Amino acid sequence: MSDPDAMRALFNPRSIALVGATDKSGWSVNTFNNLRAGGFPGPVHLVNPRAEVVHGQRAYPSLAAVPGPVDLAYVMVPTEAVLPVLRVGAKLGIRRYVVLTAGFAETGAQGREREAELAEFARRDGLTVLGPNGNGYVNASAHVTPYGLPIPGPLAAGPVGVVLQSGALASSILAFAQARDIGISLLTSMGNEMAVSVTDVVEYLVDDPATRAIALFLESVRHPAEFARVVRRATAAGKPVVALKIGSSPLASSTAQAHTGALVGDDGVIDAVFRRLGVVRVRSLEDLIVTAGLLGEVGPLPGRRLGVVTPSGGASEIIADRAEDEGLALPPFAPETAARLKEILPEFATVANPLDVTGYVVVDRTLLGRALEIVADDPGIDTVMLLHDLPRVPPADATLMYALFEATAARIRNSPRPVVVVGNVLTDVTEFGRTVRRRTDFPHVVGGIEHGMSAIGAAVRWSPAEPVGGPPAVATPVISGEPIGVWAEHRAAALLADNGVPVVPAELAADSGAAVQAAEKFGYPVVLKAVADGLAHKSDLNGVRLDLSSADEVRRADREVRAALRARGATGIGTLVQPQRTGGVELLVGVVRDPAWGLTLAVGLGGIWVEVLRDSALRLLPVDRDEVRGALAELRGAPLLRGARGVEPADLDALADVIVGVGRLAEGLGDRLESLEINPLWVSGSRVEALDALVTWR
Template sequence: MKDLSSFFRPKSVALVGATEKSGWSAATYANLISNAFPGDVFLLNPKGAVVHGVQTFASFADVPGQVDLAYVMTPIDAVIPVMEAGARQGVRNYVVLTSGYGEVGAEGAAKERELVDFAAANDLIVLGPNGNGFINATDSITPYGLPIPKPLLAGSVGVVLQSGALASSVLSFAHARSIGLSFLTSMGNESIISVTDVVAHLVDDPQTKCIALFLESIRYPDEFIAVAQAARDAGKPIVALKIGRSAKASRTAQAHTGALVGDDRTVDAVFEQLGILRVASVEDLLTTASLLAEVGPLPGRRLGVVTPSGGASEIISDRAMDEGLDLVDFAEQTTAKLVEILPDFASANNPLDVTGYVLLDRTLLGRAMEVVVADPGVDVTMLLSELPRAVPPDMDGAVEMWRANAARIEQASTPVVAVSTCLTDINEVGREIRERSGFPLVLGGIEHAMTAIGNAVRYPELVRTAGEPPIPPLAQLNAIDAERTGVWGEQRSAEQLRRAGVPVVPAELVDSADEAVRAADAVGYPVVLKIAGDEIAHKSDIGGVRLALADADAVRTAYDEMLAAVQVAGVKSRTVLVQPMRPLGTELLVGVVRDPVWGLTLAIALGGVWVELMDDSVLRVLPVSAASIRGALEKLRGIDALKGARGAQPVDLDALVEVIGRVVALAQALGEELESLEINPLRVSGGEIEALDALITWR
C-alpha cells in the first residue's frame, strides 16, 4: 500500500483546467480560499486568462514554484498530456476529476488503463479518476470539487466513500449535527489510490480517532483485512456502510455449504471477525462514528437514562431492548438521592423522567444526571438534552447552565452520552452555546443514538474476539495419493476426516446383499445402508439411503430396493456402505467452501433437511479462532437445541468447538485445490459428536 502522507498534505495546489465556465473549477477554488488553505494555489489555463479574478498560468513550466498536487479538470483526452507536462516539472501527485473512464464501458476502461500505465511508468500517484477530491479538515487543505458547508468543522472522524454525490450529503449531515471530520475523500474509480490505501493513511493519522466507510465493493480483500487489523491494533474503530445485499448463486452445486455462502452474508462475517461495525444508513454511519471518536467504546450494557420526557422514556425503553441494553434498577442509595431532588410527582425509576419541572428548575436535569452517573450498577448514562434553536431570553445564564452540565459530564466516572429527541439540525444558536459552554457532542435523535450506543457497547466485544489467535492448518497431513479432482464421496471424505481427528461413524463397503448382512451382523442392528460412489453427491435425493434396518431380512430387502431405485436415477454402482444406526440427536451441517473473493469460508448450520427449511446458519472466513467458532455457535437461532432445551441433554460445546476446529485445520491443509469440504450431518448429543456423512469437492 502507498504512503499518502505527502499526497494529502500538499504545500501547493495547481487547478488544471481552471475556467469560469465550470462549476467544479469555481467550487474547488472557493473551497481552497474560503477554508484558508495555508499554501499557494496556482490556476492553469492554456490561454493564460484571468479566472476567478486571478491571473492563470498557461502551463506547469510557467508556475513560479513547485506544485505538490495537481487537481485536473480537463477533458479526458487532455488528462495524460497534462500529467506528462506535470511529470516533466516534478509534479508527482494528481487528483483527476475528469470522468468517462471505466465507469462508462469498454472504451473508457481502455483510457483508464492508459492512465494507470502512464502513472506507473512515471511513478505518479492518482486519486480518481471520476472523483471529487479530498478534504483534509485538520490542516485546512480542501481540493474538493463540490461546495463545502461553512464553517468547516474539524474533528476526529475520517470518512472514505466510494461515491461522489453521497460525499456531499455526508458533509451536509456532519455540518448539521456539528460532527467534526478530520478527513473526507471521494474515491472515484480507485485506479491507483484505493480505499485500503486511504484507510492505512487514516490509521497513521494522529487526528483521526474513528474511520467511517461507505463501500460499494471491496476490491482488495487481503489489503482490506490487513488495514482493518492495523486499525483495530491502533485502537481506531471502523464503522462501515456496505451496500449490495443480494447473494450470488451457489459456489458449488455439489455441497449445501455453497448455497449458504453469499456476498452479503460473507461480508457480515468478515466485518464481525475484523471488529468492524456494520450499519445500515448514512445517519447511523456518522452517528456511530462520531460517538466512538468523541466518547470512545462504551464499557458495558447497563444503561442509565435521564430525560425530561415520559414519552421519550418509553421510546428509549423499547430501543434499549432492540439493542440488547439493560435498563437496570437504580441502587437504593441512588433512589434515595433522587427522591431528595425530584418533585413529589416524579418517580425515581430508570429511565428517569425528571418531568417538565426542568422549566422551573434549570439545574434539575444536570443534578439528576450527576446522581445517576454515580450509581454502581450503571456503565453508561444517556442524557436527553436539546440544544436551543432560538436565542434564550438570558443567553449568558443559558450558557452557564450548559457549562455546568458539561463540567458534570467531564468529571463523571463513567461515560455520559448526550442525545436529542429528534434528528433536527443544530443551528447557529446551538453551535454558539456548545462553543461557549464546552458542551460535548449531542447525538441526533433517539433512534440513531440508540443504534450508536448499542454499537459502541458491542465494539469491545467484537475486538476482543477478533484478537484471538487463529487455528493453524493441520500440521501432519499425510500426502493424498489420489488425484484431487471432481467429487469425493463419503468413504474417501470420511477417511480424511478421521486422519484429522474428527470422529466419524464406522462404515464398511460391501458389493452384495450377503456381504451387507455380514457387515450388519458385525456392527450390530439397527443399521443404515447408503449407496457409495464419488459421482453421488446427494444420496437421499435418488433413494440411495435406507435407515433403521432391524435384521438380516430387512437388510437384504433394502439392498435390492435401493439398487433398483438408484439405477432409475442413472447410478450403476452396486457398492454400498453399511453403518450402525445412531440414536436421535441434534444434527448440524459443518462445511468449508471457497468463496471467490474471501477464500475458505466456514458455515455452521442446523443440519439434515433443516438446512433448506430453516436457513439457520452462521459464517466465518478462515483463518478463524476457537473463540470465533464458539461465537458462531452462540449466534445460531437453534442454539437452545444444543444447550438442552425442554429437558434434552446439553451438548458439550467445548468439545464441539474442538471438532469444528479440526475440520477447519483439515480444510486449510488440503490446499488450493479444495473447493468444499462438508459434514452433513454432524450428530451431537451430550458429549457424543460424530460425522454421519461427508463430501469433498475439488476445484
C-alpha cells in the first residue's frame, strides 16, 4: 500500500486548493487561517462555484479554473460532491487529496458503500487520499498546515511525529504539545483510513529527517503485519514509537475450553505485541506527548542508574518513590562525587541520591548547576536528572536570570552523560519560559515529576536492538491422527511427546486390572484420570484421583471413575495411570491464536495463580529462552520458582527450554492449531514434565 513518493508528495505540496472554501464554514476559515498563519510559502487557491471572494481572496468556480498547478486538493464539499471533485481533479492531474468531508463509512451501510466507491476510484486513478472524515494534517517542520480545526500557536516545529485515529483528540494533542513547547514534525488526523493508513504515515515519519520519535493514538490496528513491519523499521532507524492504544477487539472464540483463552485478553495481546515490537505503551494523553517529547528532544537513555539533582527534599522523596515504580536505580554517589559535593554544599545538606542541594539555592543561585556538574562526572550513573523549572513570568532582573540559565545550559551541553531536565509540576511553558529557553539555548524541560518519571522509565527501557526472535518452528511435527476437534489427555500428550516436549509417563488402561498393572510398573503413589471422548474438565466428575498408594486403591478408583463415566453416557471410556509427581511447582503454559497477531504464548503458575489471580505473562511467538525467562520473572508467583516456601528451586533454563519447545511445536503446527495448553507443566529442579494437555484444532 505504502508509496513513499506519494506520501512525501501528500505532506509536502507546493500549492494547495481548498475545494468548498466558504466564509460560512468554520473548517474552511480554520484551514485557510492555518495555512496563512503557519507560513505556507506556496499559493492557496480557493474553489467555490457560488462566490467570487472567499476569506477576502479571489475564489475560482472549479478546480479546472484554478491557474497553475495544484499539488494538493483539500476537499470540504458536501458528501455527494466528493467523488465528482476527485473525478475533475484526477482529470486535471491532481494526485493528492485530503478529504475532510464526513458521511462515509462512519455513518453506516450507505456510507460504507459510498466510501468503497470513492476508494475504488482513487485506487484506479492512483490518487493518494487522506480521510475522508479527517481534519487533515499539520506538517510543522515544512510549514504546511491544511488542518480544519484551530491550531494553537505558537506551535514549535520539532522532533515528534503524531498520528491519530481520532479527530477530536488531535486538537487536544496539538494544544498540549504547544503548551509544553514540544516540537511537532507532522501531526496527522487519519479520519476513516480509506486509503492512507496509520502505517503509511508511520512509514513516512521513519523516513522523515525532522522526526525523531513517533506518537500514536490508536483505536485499532488495522493492518497488523504492516504495523509490525513499519514499527520494526522505526526501531531500526532509532526512532522510538510511543502509543496510547484504546478499544478492544474480540478474541477467537473457540478457545473457551482452555484456561489460556481467559488469560489472553485482547489488551494483553496488545501488550505482548508492543513489547515484541519495542513500542512504548502509555495510558494517558499526557504521558503520550511527554514521553514522545523526551524521546524526541533528548533521545533514548543509556541505562537505569539515575543521578538526581534537586533543590528540594520533598521533591527528592517523590522522585525516589516514582523511580522505584519505573524500575530506575538511584545508586549512592561514588566517594569522590560525594566529597566534591560536600565541598560546595552547605554544611547541613545531606549528600545522597537524589541530591537535595537545599533552599540555599536562593542565596547561591549557581549551586544547582555546580552540583549538576559534579554528579554528571559520577562513573556509577548513566543519566542525570535535574529538577529545574522554567520561569513563568519575567523577574525584576531578567539579565541575571538569562546568565544563570545560560550557565546551566552550558553545563548540560558539556555533561559527559545525558541530562534530563524535569520541572516540578505539569504546567504550560509560558511565553517568558519559551523566551528564556530560546535565548539561553536551554534544553527541553519535561513536564513535571509525575509524568516525567514515566517518560524517563520509558526512555531507559526503549532499545533500538533487534526485537527478540526465537529458534525456528518444528519443521514437520509428528501428528498421529487427524487434527480435528479437541485432543485431550493421552492424544495431546502423545503429540507433545512425539515432538520433543517431555511428558509424564502414562498408560491408558483398558480395565481395572490393566490400571493396577500400570501402577505397579510406575511405583506408588500414582494418579488415575478419567478418559472419554471429548472430555475436558475431568475434575468436574471427580475424574482425577490423586495419592493412590496401593493396588486396592487403584482398583477402587478405577472402578468408580469408569462407573461415573458410564453414568454420564460417555463413549471411549478408559483410565489413564501416571506416576504422581510431588513437590515442585505446577505451571500453565498455553498457546492461543489471536485473530490479528497470531500465536500468543501465556505462562502462569497453576491452580489459584491463574484461576483466582489471573497471574500470567504473555508473549508473541516465537520466543527464545531469555524471553521466556523474562515472562516467568514477571509472574507474581515467581518467588515459588526461585524456591520460596521450601519448594525446590526450578532450573529456569531447563524450564524455559521446554516452553520454547512448546512454542516451536505450536508454530510448526501452523494454521491447523487453534490452541495448545499444558496444565499443569510440572517442574522440580531440572525435571520438567507435562502432566496434562489439551489441544484444540481449528
